[in-house]
Amino acid sequence: DVKVTQSSRYLVKRTGEKVFLECVQDMDHENMFWYRQDPGLGLRLIYFSYDVKMKEKGDIPEGYSVSREKKERFSLILESASTNQTSMYLCASSLPWDRGNSPLHFGNGTRLTVT
Amino acid sequence: GQQVMQIPQYQHVQEGEDFTTYCNSSTTLSNIQWYKQRPGGHPVFLIQLVKSGEVKKQKRLTFQFGEAKKNSSLHITATQTTDVGTYFCAGRRNTGFQKLVFGTGTRLLVSP
Numbered sequence: 073d074v075k076v077t078q079s080s081r082y083l084v085k086r087t088g089e090k091v092f093l094e095c096v097q098d099m100d101h102e103n104m105f106w107y108r109q110d111p112g113l114g115l116r117l118i119y120f121s122y123d124v125k126m127k128e129k130g131d132i133p134e135g136y137s138v139s140r141e142k143k144e145r146f147s148l149i150l151e152s153a154s155t156n157q158t159s160m161y162l163c164a165s166s167l168p169w170d171r172g173n174s175p176l177h178f179g180n181g182t183r184l185t186v187t
Numbered sequence: 188g189q190q191v192m193q194i195p196q197y198q199h200v201q202e203g204e205d206f207t208t209y210c211n212s213s214t215t216l217s218n219i220q221w222y223k224q225r226p227g228g229h230p231v232f233l234i235q236l237v238k239s240g241e242v243k244k245q246k247r248l249t250f251q252f253g254e255a256k257k258n259s260s261l262h263i264t265a266t267q268t269t270d271v272g273t274y275f276c277a278g279r280r281n282t283g284f285q286k287l288v289f290g291t292g293t294r295l296l297v298s299p
Contacts, residue, residue: 107289112196114275114291115230130286162229169279175220175232176277176287 075099076179078163084185091150093182095163104146105164105176106130106138115162121146122168153186160184191278193290201298206266208293210259210276217279219252219259220287225272233261266297 079094097104103122107115107130117130119138127138135157139147146165150157160183164176190213200206210219218237222230234243236252236259243250249262259276276290 112291114193115277115289117286117288120286131288175235176222176230177232178229180229 076163076165076177078161078179078182080182081180082183082185084187085150085153086187087154089150089153089186091153091184091186093148093150093161093163093184095146095148095179096144097146097163097165097177098144099165099177100143101165101177102143102168103166103174104140105166106136106146106148107162107164108132109160109162109181118148150184153184155186158184158186191276191288191290193276193293195293196291197294197296199296199298200266202268203265206263206270206295208261208274208276208295210261210278210290212257212278212288214280215256217256219279220277221250221259221261222275222277223272224275224292228272230275263295266295268297268299271295271297 076097085091105120106118109115116132118136119130121127121140124143137149160181162181163179166176167174192211194209220235221233223233224230234250239256240254241252247264251260263270273292273294275292277287279287
């Protein structure tokens with residue numbers, strides 16, 4: 073069974089801090105994703121990566137960056153946290169799109185509060 | 188950009204009643220996936236539909252993909268309290284990098 077592990081379940085940071093959210097998957101998936109989930113807005117894609125060192129911007133990349141130095145690990149970085157980045161952050165992984173049925177496997181999420 | 192709208196946003200039913208959520212895309216989709224998120228949990232994959240007009244069933248759940256591949260629905264027959272959660276559709280674009288775009292979700296509450 074695929075396991076996607078996010079390093080923290082809850083995180084509280086101050087405005088202006090640099091924040092790292094870590095995600096590790098154990099199924100050798102090529103694709104990895106970072107979403108944020110807010111009430112009434114569903115899941116919005118921040119960044120995704122389809123290979124080591126490769127990244128693509130999603131729908132809301134402003135204020136975020138990512139790093140994928142190893143296949144199993146995908147990090148989300150908030151360069152200077154702001155209160156409007158308070159949210160639930162979900163990491164996911166999947167096989168490449170061209171392998172037929174390629175569902176997303178999500179981690180448990182990190183609830184980040186920026187004060 | 189591509190948008191995927193989902194209605195209703197919220198529905199409260201009595202156990203035993205049926206439930207349907209609808210998903211509409213502004214562009215043609217190559218496929219659509221459905222996920223369920225229990226309260227306090229993370230989204231879990233339910234099913235993927237690929238063909239125009241496709242219908243798939245999982246016990247009491249029926250999933251449909253529209254003929255034009257721009258809309259989809261999930262119907263639950265005779266809801267149970269275990270059906271409580273938020274249901275998301277997620278559509279994959281027909282062109283470009285085929286990014287998966289999630290709908291806004293429908294939150295289902297089932298009273299015993």
